[in-house]
Structure formats: structure tokens, C-alpha cells
Amino acid sequence: ESYETVKRLDAKHGLVWLKPADMNNTYAFAMQRKRAEAEHINTMSDMVAKIEQIRKTTPDKNWLLGLDLEFAGRSDGMKPLQAAYKMDLDRPQIRQMDPGLVYNAVRDGFVDAGLIYTTDGRVKGFDLKVLEDDKGFFPSYAVTPVVRKDTLEANPGLEEALNTLSAQLNNDVITELNKKVDIDHQSPQQVARDFLRSKQLL
Known part of the structure; x- marks a missing residue:
């Protein structure tokens, strides 16, 4: 419903929303994978x-x-x-910190769980387990190409190309690509180029 609403409203401004990727860069809580699995914690309710x-x-x-x-x-x-x-929490149970430090704090056991972004490369790099938001609290941040209508009209084939790319992306794929940049220190340009070649899109 959100997608259809935004698509309709933006059309009045000459913007075209294409097909969304199966990729949701939203909030989630994560734990050390070994610990979460040992304690059978898979969801937020757990x-x-x-x-x-x-x-x-x-x-x-x-x-x-x-x-x-x-x-x-x-x-x-x-x-x-x-x-x-x-969820009852006392104030001392909440550790506030820079967003980038949360991943390290979870990995190193400084906190038991931390708020993360679901497509961050450190999720895979630090072997964190993303807990399922089983009550659907966090909103969906679906990644979708948006292009000016005049740009699409001036570039035949662009819409098809972007929709083809969008169909290749999901949380597992983008997290692995982000890991190559964040953890393996490859350049974003090289990671993107290698991915496109692997999918025969270049």
C-alpha cells in the first residue's frame, strides 16, 4: 500500500517508481550467532x-x-x-552509543543484543544473528529504483535494465556485498563491477 501510494503521488512530479527489490534495509536486533543459537533465541519475543x-x-x-x-x-x-x-527494561540496561559501535559491542560481548541495520556488511562479517521481528514493529524500507520520467523516455532500455538489477538484490546478496566493502576493504566500485559481471549484466 505504501509503494502504490508513493508511486501515485510521485507520478504527479514526473518521478517513476520501478520494481522494488526483495531487500529491506530496516532496523532489527542482533546477537552473537553462537550464543543466540545456544540459547534458542530466534525472534524478538524469544x-x-x-x-x-x-x-x-x-x-x-x-x-x-x-x-x-x-x-x-x-x-x-x-x-x-x-x-x-x-519488554520491561531498567535504564541501566540500555547502553547508548554511536550506531557504528553497536556491531562491535555485540561481537565483543559488551552488550547482549544490539540494534542494527539489516543489510549492514558487519552482520555477516561479525557472524551476527538477526532476530526476527515477529510482531512486525519495524517499518519496511524496501529498496526501489526511482527515475525521472523524462530520463526514462530519453533512454530506451533503462527501465528494463534497472528492473533486471532490482530483481537480483535481496538482503543476503546486499549484506554479502556490503561485507566485501566494510570487512574485506574492497572498493565499492570493484564490488559492484564484479557483482554485475557475475550476473552477466555487464
């Missing part, structure tokens, strides 16, 4: 249940969540998330 278990059995131990400053204070951020999942 994590909340674990937090409650610790609260009841070992009240002297805190479950720590790593968040960026913006999300902690946003009107659509931490407070409504806690309400949606009935």
Missing part, C-alpha cells in the same frame, strides 16, 4: 522471554541492549517498541 527469565532467576544480572542515541529518543523508537513487545 529475547524478551529471556530478559524476563533473567529478571526472575538472577535479578542481580542485567541484560544489556546497545542502541544508537537517535533510536533511544525517537517517538517511534524504543518506548513504542517496548510497549509492542511488553
Whole structure:
């Protein structure tokens, strides 16, 4: 519905929304994969249940969540998330930090779970497990090509080419590509070129 609405409204401004990729660069919580699998934590609800278990059995131990400053204070951020999942947290359980540091904090065990972006290369690079948002709290940020109508008309074949590229992208693909840049220190240009060649798009 969001896509159709934006597509219709932007058409009045000469913008054409093409086919969205199966790729959602939204928020999620992540944990160390080995730990999440050992403790059978696959969803946000699983994590909340674990937090409650610790609260009841070992009240002297805190479950720590790593968040960026913006999300902690946003009107659509931490407070409504806690309400949606009935997640009780004391203030000392929330560690606020720069968004880029959250991944390292989860990897190194400084926090038990952290707020991440689902397509960040460090998810694969640090072997993190993205927890399923089983209550559908986080909005969808579907990646979609948007092109000026006059540009499409002046370049026959551009729409087909972009739709073909869009169909090749999903979270697993883009996370692996981001990993090559973020972790393996390859240039974005080289990673993009290699990917396009592998798909016979160059």
C-alpha cells in the first residue's frame, strides 16, 4: 500500500517508481550467532522471554541492549517498541552509543543484543544473528529504483535494465556485498563491477 501510494503521488512530479527489490534495509536486533543459537533465541519475543527469565532467576544480572542515541529518543523508537513487545527494561540496561559501535559491542560481548541495520556488511562479517521481528514493529524500507520520467523516455532500455538489477538484490546478496566493502576493504566500485559481471549484466 505504501509503494502504490508513493508511486501515485510521485507520478504527479514526473518521478517513476520501478520494481522494488526483495531487500529491506530496516532496523532489527542482533546477537552473537553462537550464543543466540545456544540459547534458542530466534525472534524478538524469544529475547524478551529471556530478559524476563533473567529478571526472575538472577535479578542481580542485567541484560544489556546497545542502541544508537537517535533510536533511544525517537517517538517511534524504543518506548513504542517496548510497549509492542511488553519488554520491561531498567535504564541501566540500555547502553547508548554511536550506531557504528553497536556491531562491535555485540561481537565483543559488551552488550547482549544490539540494534542494527539489516543489510549492514558487519552482520555477516561479525557472524551476527538477526532476530526476527515477529510482531512486525519495524517499518519496511524496501529498496526501489526511482527515475525521472523524462530520463526514462530519453533512454530506451533503462527501465528494463534497472528492473533486471532490482530483481537480483535481496538482503543476503546486499549484506554479502556490503561485507566485501566494510570487512574485506574492497572498493565499492570493484564490488559492484564484479557483482554485475557475475550476473552477466555487464
